[in-house]
Amino acid sequence: MTLKKNVLAILIVLLLFSIGASHAIDLADDEILVTTDDTSVDIQIKIDNAALNDTLVFDKGEYTLNLIVNKSVNLRGIETAHVVLNGDGINPIIEVNNSATVTIQNFHFKSAEIGIEITETSPITIKNNIFQLGATGTAVLIDTLSTNAVSITNNTFYNNKMLIDVVQAEQTVDAKNNIFANSVSAEDLFFNVFNGGVQFNCFDVIVDNYSSSFDNKYSLAIDFVDPENDDFHLLDQSACIDEGEGFEDVDDTVTDTGAYGGADADQLAFPISGVTVEHLVAGSATVSWEENLDYRLNDYKIYYSTESLQELNDAAERVVLKQIPVAAGLTSATISDLDISIDPPDAPVLSSVVPRDNTLIVSWQSVNNANNYTLYYQLQGGSIQSVDNLGNVNSYELTGLANGSTYTVWLTALREYKYFVQVVGTIENDGVVAEGLFINADTEFTRESEDKESDISNALTGIPEAIQPYPALPNEGCFIATAAFGFYSHEQVQVLRNFRDNYLLTNDIGTGFVNWYYRYGPHAASIINENEILKPIVRVMLYPLIIMAEGLAYNVTVFYTLVLFYLLVLYLLIRFCFRFFYYARLKV
Amino acid sequence: MLRVVVLFIFLFSGIVQADSTSKTPEFTFELQGGTYQPADENWESYYGSSSMLEMSMSFAYRVLSVLDLGTSISFGQDKGVGVLPLSQLRAGNVSYEMMPIDFYAVLRARFSHRQWIVPYAGGGYTRFFYRQSIDGEGFARGSVNALHARAGLQFLLDPLEPDAARGIYQNYGVINSYLVLEGKMIKAEAGTPVVNLGGISYRMGFLVEY
Numbered sequence: 001m002t003l004k005k006n007v008l009a010i011l012i013v014l015l016l017f018s019i020g021a022s023h024a025i026d027l028a029d030d031e032i033l034v035t036t037d038d039t040s041v042d043i044q045i046k047i048d049n050a051a052l053n054d055t056l057v058f059d060k061g062e063y064t065l066n067l068i069v070n071k072s073v074n075l076r077g078i079e080t081a082h083v084v085l086n087g088d089g090i091n092p093i094i095e096v097n098n099s100a101t102v103t104i105q106n107f108h109f110k111s112a113e114i115g116i117e118i119t120e121t122s123p124i125t126i127k128n129n130i131f132q133l134g135a136t137g138t139a140v141l142i143d144t145l146s147t148n149a150v151s152i153t154n155n156t157f158y159n160n161k162m163l164i165d166v167v168q169a170e171q172t173v174d175a176k177n178n179i180f181a182n183s184v185s186a187e188d189l190f191f192n193v194f195n196g197g198v199q200f201n202c203f204d205v206i207v208d209n210y211s212s213s214f215d216n217k218y219s220l221a222i223d224f225v226d227p228e229n230d231d232f233h234l235l236d237q238s239a240c241i242d243e244g245e246g247f248e249d250v251d252d253t254v255t256d257t258g259a260y261g262g263a264d265a266d267q268l269a270f271p272i273s274g275v276t277v278e279h280l281v282a283g284s285a286t287v288s289w290e291e292n293l294d295y296r297l298n299d300y301k302i303y304y305s306t307e308s309l310q311e312l313n314d315a316a317e318r319v320v321l322k323q324i325p326v327a328a329g330l331t332s333a334t335i336s337d338l339d340i341s342i343d344p345p346d347a348p349v350l351s352s353v354v355p356r357d358n359t360l361i362v363s364w365q366s367v368n369n370a371n372n373y374t375l376y377y378q379l380q381g382g383s384i385q386s387v388d389n390l391g392n393v394n395s396y397e398l399t400g401l402a403n404g405s406t407y408t409v410w411l412t413a414l415r416e417y418k419y420f421v422q423v424v425g426t427i428e429n430d431g432v433v434a435e436g437l438f439i440n441a442d443t444e445f446t447r448e449s450e451d452k453e454s455d456i457s458n459a460l461t462g463i464p465e466a467i468q469p470y471p472a473l474p475n476e477g478c479f480i481a482t483a484a485f486g487f488y489s490h491e492q493v494q495v496l497r498n499f500r501d502n503y504l505l506t507n508d509i510g511t512g513f514v515n516w517y518y519r520y521g522p523h524a525a526s527i528i529n530e531n532e533i534l535k536p537i538v539r540v541m542l543y544p545l546i547i548m549a550e551g552l553a554y555n556v557t558v559f560y561t562l563v564l565f566y567l568l569v570l571y572l573l574i575r576f577c578f579r580f581f582y583y584a585r586l587k588v
Numbered sequence: 589m590l591r592v593v594v595l596f597i598f599l600f601s602g603i604v605q606a607d608s609t610s611k612t613p614e615f616t617f618e619l620q621g622g623t624y625q626p627a628d629e630n631w632e633s634y635y636g637s638s639s640m641l642e643m644s645m646s647f648a649y650r651v652l653s654v655l656d657l658g659t660s661i662s663f664g665q666d667k668g669v670g671v672l673p674l675s676q677l678r679a680g681n682v683s684y685e686m687m688p689i690d691f692y693a694v695l696r697a698r699f700s701h702r703q704w705i706v707p708y709a710g711g712g713y714t715r716f717f718y719r720q721s722i723d724g725e726g727f728a729r730g731s732v733n734a735l736h737a738r739a740g741l742q743f744l745l746d747p748l749e750p751d752a753a754r755g756i757y758q759n760y761g762v763i764n765s766y767l768v769l770e771g772k773m774i775k776a777e778a779g780t781p782v783v784n785l786g787g788i789s790y791r792m793g794f795l796v797e798y
Contacts, residue, residue: 354679355679356679356680356724463674465672465674467670467679467722468670468672469670469722470630470668471630473720473730473778474728474780475727498726
């Protein structure tokens with residue numbers, strides 16, 4: 001027994017480990033993963049515990065941070081556009097002090113008064129980031145008397161108040177290959193003092209109050225793809241393409257300026273979006289999408305398959321799939337060779353029908369190649385009813401049935417005519433076409449008229465009934481209804497009991513009514529029990545409430561309002577009756 | 589046999605110096621835990637075990653040195669299956685909860701405040717509250733009048749750590765503390781046909797006098 005438990009425990013641990021591993025990001029030995037589950041304090045602890053020159057790799061997501069980096073560790077986002085850093089409203093997002101060597105790259109800084117503040121630092125590199133801090137934000141604040149080199153390379157500064165603010169005059173700051181755009185005011189200027197080189201930057205205004213500069217471009221049309229939606233890739237006509245220093249771009253041309261240029265830029269583009277599929281005739285469909293304006297896009301390819309393409313991440317895995325090339329600039333194409341010759345699935349086998357209160361739980365064995373089921377049921381002597389589109393499941397709770405009645409149940413399996421489509425953008429580098437940068441999510445399309453239905457399964461019968469707890473104890477709830485209808489498990493009593501549990505006990509007013517009812521209900525129930533003539537009268541009074549309670553399944557707002565109104569009327573009526581009989585007794 | 593009698597006389601008479609103080613306690617407070625065995629013979633077939641865990645808390649006033657009047661509240665819970673009346677099949681998940689509230693008088697064979705072992709016995713009235721929940725199908729609840737009897741032994745703990753006992757008295761006013769072993773029998777019936785809700789509890793607890 002102990003051995004079995006140990007084996008089971010090991011298997012569970014391995015399973016959990018494998019689940020964790022399947023979602024893990026590939027990390028080097030000197031890299032530490034940071035996720036959105038980590039708070040700012042958690043991340044600070046990781047920084048404090050990191051070895052020298054370790055790199056904290058931030059997973060995609062939005063973070064609210066105030067980090068203090070006081071030793072040689074690096075911070076890197078997994079994807080520039082989708083690792084968003086916000087401030088805590090008081091402090092800088094990242095403070096670097098007393099550091100040796102620090103690199104901060106591939107982040108999108110947002111919503112803070114100061115993005116990065118540097119004090120008493122050794123060489124620090126800030127590259128391939130987007131700074132978008134708003135009307136009062138300063139992107140990089142350098143406040144130290146120490147003589148250190150700060151390298152600010154291939155960043156995009158967009159919509160900030162102050163871009164690079166050097167408080168002390170003695171610093172050496174190299175700013176290269178950056179884009180400075182859409183600043184709040186050109187008069188506020190970008191720099192106080194620069195002793196280093198300010199070169200190969202791309203400005204949308206004229207700036208001249210820094211010391212050492214050359215090869216910068218001024219008053220340019222920057223032309224981002226979609227800055228309103230955080231896409232700071234460059235359009236084809238952008239004047240900042242190939243204007244940086246170096247030849248390390250993804251397309252092997254002169255380096256672009258901005259966050260997506262240079263050797264360390266992440267190459268992930270915004271995916272193809274807005275993919276839709278319109279079925280034309282059997283075997284043919286038209287795929288449409290929104291144009292992706294990233295200038296690096298070479299052309300499109302449409303992949304399609306009967307299996308999901310979600311997990312395919314590179315061209316090598318897609319090579320076996322059917323594809324259609326589409327030239328850049330086009331946004332739709334027609335697929336005309338879809339295979340519609342599918343066979344129907346095998347007939348399913350019903351395994352059990354388990355009765356519950358007004359319910360039958362129907363289970364069956366899954367059928368290969370089936371991806372949907374239709375359940376049929378028939379009350380003895382009644383008409384056949386069905387529940388469609390159950391999905392790819394192997395059990396279903398058939399509700400709304402009458403307790404004590406015999407139902408016959410069977411089902412059929414369906415195989416849907418289903419295709420999956422992916423639109424991929426390609427990029428050409430020195431004559432070699434690469435793809436995978438612009439992948440859209442899996443788009444599934446089906447055509448129900450082409451579904452193939454199996455033969456019917458075996459049929460089983462079941463009688464819905466409420467479970468009785470053991471021992472069968474009297475319930476002091478629903479006193480009046482129980483007294484009026486005769487016994488606790490009566491179907492109508494159950495309707496009222498469900499109404500109490502699901503609609504009254506879930507709010508204060510309803511709970512107040514239930515408490516009032518439990519206080520006076522037993523007295524009323526005892527009176528009803530002693531007077532047979534009262535039972536049909538009370539039943540008549542309760543039937544509207546039962547009907548309204550059942551109507552909640554169809555329209556909650558209308559029937560809930562009706563129920564509350566009716567309860568109020570009943571309450572006033574009962575109070576009136578009590579007072580009437582009370583005073584009548586006094587007179588006697 | 590003679591040795592056993594001498595030993596009991598020795599223990600009950602409190603010859604051994606065991607007290608932290610000679611002040612007379614007025615109140616007792618007790619926490620207990622143990623098992624409750626329902627008298628219903630079919631209980632095990634529905635709930636998988638013939639007993640359930642039970643917790644209890646008691647508070648009593650010492651009217652006389654040998655008589656306590658008190659009240660206690662207990663809580664027990666068991667989980668099992670229900671039954672489908674038509675097919676008589678076992679089905680669903682059922683939770684049974686009970687909460688007896690006792691009002692009792694207890695006579696204690698306590699002749700000295702230094703007595704190591706104090707036997708006691710008593711009984712009283714019980715209001716037996718119950719609640720049955722069925723997953724997805726609501727609940728039933730109610731309460732019935734009942735009677736109960738209880739008896740047990742209280743073992744004085746102060747002699748084990750006299751200094752600590754003295755400190756607890758000085759800091760918290762606890763005059764004596766006891767380890768308690770108790771048996772309790774409840775006679776409770778509900779419904780028509782009659783369902784026997786009674787049973788026997790076996791408990792161990794910790795009692796303080798102050």
